[in-house]
Amino acid sequence: MAKTIMIVDDSASVRKVVRLTLEGEGFNVIDASDGVEALKKLNGVKIHLLITDVNMPNMDGITLVHEAKKLPAYKFTPMMILTTEASDDKKMQGRKAGAKAWLVKPFQPPTLLDAVSKLILS
Amino acid sequence: MSDINKYFFYLMPSITAAAASVYLFFMTNLALYSLMLMFTCALIFSFFVGHILYKKAQSIYSELELSHQQMNDTYVLQTGAYIDTLESLMGEVIPIVSKQINTSKQHTEHEVCSLTDKFSIMAKKIGVLLDNQKQNDDEAAISLLLEGVEAILKGVVGGLGKLNSADQGITSEVELLSKHTIKLESMANEVREVADNINLLSLNAAIEAARAGDNGRGFAVVADEVRKLAGTSANTGVKIKKTVEEIDRAMKLALNLAKSTADIGSETIKNSAGFIDKVLIDIKATVNSFKENSQTLTKSSEQIQDEVYHVISALQFQDRVSQMLDHAEHNLDDLNQVLLSNKDITHTERSADLIKKNEILNNMKLRYTMPVELVNHQASSSGETNITEQESTGEVLTFF
Numbered sequence: 239m240a241k242t243i244m245i246v247d248d249s250a251s252v253r254k255v256v257r258l259t260l261e262g263e264g265f266n267v268i269d270a271s272d273g274v275e276a277l278k279k280l281n282g283v284k285i286h287l288l289i290t291d292v293n294m295p296n297m298d299g300i301t302l303v304h305e306a307k308k309l310p311a312y313k314f315t316p317m318m319i320l321t322t323e324a325s326d327d328k329k330m331q332g333r334k335a336g337a338k339a340w341l342v343k344p345f346q347p348p349t350l351l352d353a354v355s356k357l358i359l360s
Numbered sequence: 361m362s363d364i365n366k367y368f369f370y371l372m373p374s375i376t377a378a379a380a381s382v383y384l385f386f387m388t389n390l391a392l393y394s395l396m397l398m399f400t401c402a403l404i405f406s407f408f409v410g411h412i413l414y415k416k417a418q419s420i421y422s423e424l425e426l427s428h429q430q431m432n433d434t435y436v437l438q439t440g441a442y443i444d445t446l447e448s449l450m451g452e453v454i455p456i457v458s459k460q461i462n463t464s465k466q467h468t469e470h471e472v473c474s475l476t477d478k479f480s481i482m483a484k485k486i487g488v489l490l491d492n493q494k495q496n497d498d499e500a501a502i503s504l505l506l507e508g509v510e511a512i513l514k515g516v517v518g519g520l521g522k523l524n525s526a527d528q529g530i531t532s533e534v535e536l537l538s539k540h541t542i543k544l545e546s547m548a549n550e551v552r553e554v555a556d557n558i559n560l561l562s563l564n565a566a567i568e569a570a571r572a573g574d575n576g577r578g579f580a581v582v583a584d585e586v587r588k589l590a591g592t593s594a595n596t597g598v599k600i601k602k603t604v605e606e607i608d609r610a611m612k613l614a615l616n617l618a619k620s621t622a623d624i625g626s627e628t629i630k631n632s633a634g635f636i637d638k639v640l641i642d643i644k645a646t647v648n649s650f651k652e653n654s655q656t657l658t659k660s661s662e663q664i665q666d667e668v669y670h671v672i673s674a675l676q677f678q679d680r681v682s683q684m685l686d687h688a689e690h691n692l693d694d695l696n697q698v699l700l701s702n703k704d705i706t707h708t709e710r711s712a713d714l715i716k717k718n719e720i721l722n723n724m725k726l727r728y729t730m731p732v733e734l735v736n737h738q739a740s741s742s743g744e745t746n747i748t749e750q751e752s753t754g755e756v757l758t759f760f
Contacts (some may be wrong), residue, residue: 249679250469254476255672258483292684293729323681323729333760340758344676347669353757 241358242266242284246276246302247291247320252343256289256320259347260354273297273305282311286358292321292328300328300335307336316357319343369414375404376413440707447699455695472678479675483668486661493658502647509643512634520629531618534611541608549605552597555590561586601738680730687727694720 241353243265245256253269260267267327270276272294289304290299299319306312318339319332331338339353339360381399385392562583569580702714721741728734 247679249478249682250468251472251675252679254473254480257677258476258480258672262487321729322683324731329758338760340760342756343679344673347673348755353759356759 240264240266241286242268243287243289243354244268244270244276244280244285244319245289246270246273246292246294246299248272249291252291252320256350259350263351265354270311273299276302277305280309280312285356287314288312288315288317289318289320289354290317290318290343292323292332300331303332303337304335316360318353318357320350330331369417370407373410374403377402377406430679436707443707447703448631450701451696451699454692454699458692461685461689461692465682465689468678469682472675476675479668479672483665483672486668488663490560490658490661490665493654502650506640506643506647510640513640517629517633517636519633524626527618527621531615534615534618538608538611538615538716541604541611544604545608547602548597548601550597551600552594555592555594555597558590559587559594562590612759683729684733687724687729689735690726690727694723 243260245253245260245267246269247253247256248271250271252270257267257269263266263290268279268283273290274296276288276290277297281322288303289303292299299321303319306315306317316338317336318341319337320341321328322343324342332340338357339351342349377399381395381402384398413541444625565583566587567581569576574577698715698720702710705714721737725734725737728737
């Protein structure tokens with residue numbers, strides 16, 4: 239059965255590129271445009287990985303990871319940050335919130351797929 | 361302008377007179393009392409001159425001071441008007457520029473999304489074509505079909521050959537049969553001759569029987585019957601001969617037909633075999649060419665698919681541009697807020713501290729999410745124009 243991944247980003251074009259990359263490898267994809275919408279869509283739905291941007295309106299990505307990790311259904315779900323930011327401070331914040339990986343945009347599809355496969359297998 | 365030094369105008373002439381007197385005392389032979397008299401006169405004169413000069417200088421100073429004050433007032437008024445006009449201009453321009461930036465951001469996002477969709481559809485269609493090509497394995501199917509066609513055609517040629525051989529066999533048999541009919545005709549002739557002889561004999565027997573009188577009556581009956589039998593045999597012989605002639609005619613016709621058919625068949629089969637060989641060679645050449653083209657097409661399709669995916673990836677630039685425009689929009693909003701908050705403060709109450717320049721610049725830096733924004737900020741601050749963005753030396757992908 240195909241695994242499900244959620245992508246959260248306020249940029250529609252980034253959501254499309256990630257969707258195309260992941261669906262090409264047989265994954266099911268759910269998307270959301272910010273942290274609030276993501277939490278609404280999660281609502282107990284089984285996902286195998288959460289990929290989120292950092293800078294979004296209403297709720298940023300690091301807060302989303304922190305809030306999602308509080309929910310029992312997603313406590314052990316791997317989460318990855320996909321963002322233009324590359325500072326060590328931000329990476330540390332993401333790590334503290336519970337993220338397992340940090341990928342800087344613009345990304346190459348093979349790099350994204352490599353990260354996804356390692357996180358889902360772990 | 362500082363106040364005029366009053367004592368300068370009184371003392372300087374006096375010191376000059378004293379110095380001149382000392383000089384004269386040492387350089388001339390004038391008596392001391394004459395010198396003292398000259399000094400006193402000079403001193404009185406110098407005080408008088410100093411007073412006049414002081415009064416003149418004071419008057420000029422007052423005039424200059426008044427003029428300076430007037431210039432200051434004019435400067436303040438003009439500067440105030442300039443700042444008011446500049447604030448008003450910024451208050452109008454900043455929201456306009458902010459809206460233009462927002463519109464550019466939305467248009468760019470919309471068009472890039474549309475492009476991404478179109479390229480995605482292209483990539484998927486190419487993928488479907490490639491998958492179908494791999495699954496169908498047309499090359500093997502065509503090769504198998506070709507082999508099947510070749511076997512069938514060669515079988516047909518073989519079959520035709522066999523038919524031709526059979527035809528030739530039939531011709532031989534017909535020829536043999538024709539020889540038999542000749543024999544049959546000869547036999548029919550013999551039967552007729554025998555019948556004729558029997559008839560002749562029976563006539564002779566009838567004559568002798570008539571000569572024998574009453575004793576030959578029985579023999580005459582037998583002779584009559586034999587003569588009748590001979591007639592019947594002769595008729596049968598004639599009929600056999602006619603039938604054999606008819607059969608012979610038909611067989612000769614059939615033989616001619618079979619011979620001509622066999623000749624045509626051999627020639628046709630020979631031509632057909634050659635034609636089929638040529639066609640099979642042409643088909644094989646076409647199939648090989650098709651195979652090569654198919655392989656080239658598959659390779660090109662895969663390359664095109666890769667390029668399309670690269671283009672789709674490259675369209676991520678829109679996200680970076682959108683973020684930078686977003687930050688620029690917020691920075692302009694901050695500037696606008698400064699203008700609005702200081703709008704109602706009078707000129708006399710205004711000071712540079714109201715603008716909080718460093719705080720604004722610091723907030724701009726905190727808002728940035730990409731190194732290039734910080735580079736641009738620092739380049740503008742330092743006045744350098746040739747600073748280029750350095751390649752990020754940090755890892756693209758980090759696992760925790």
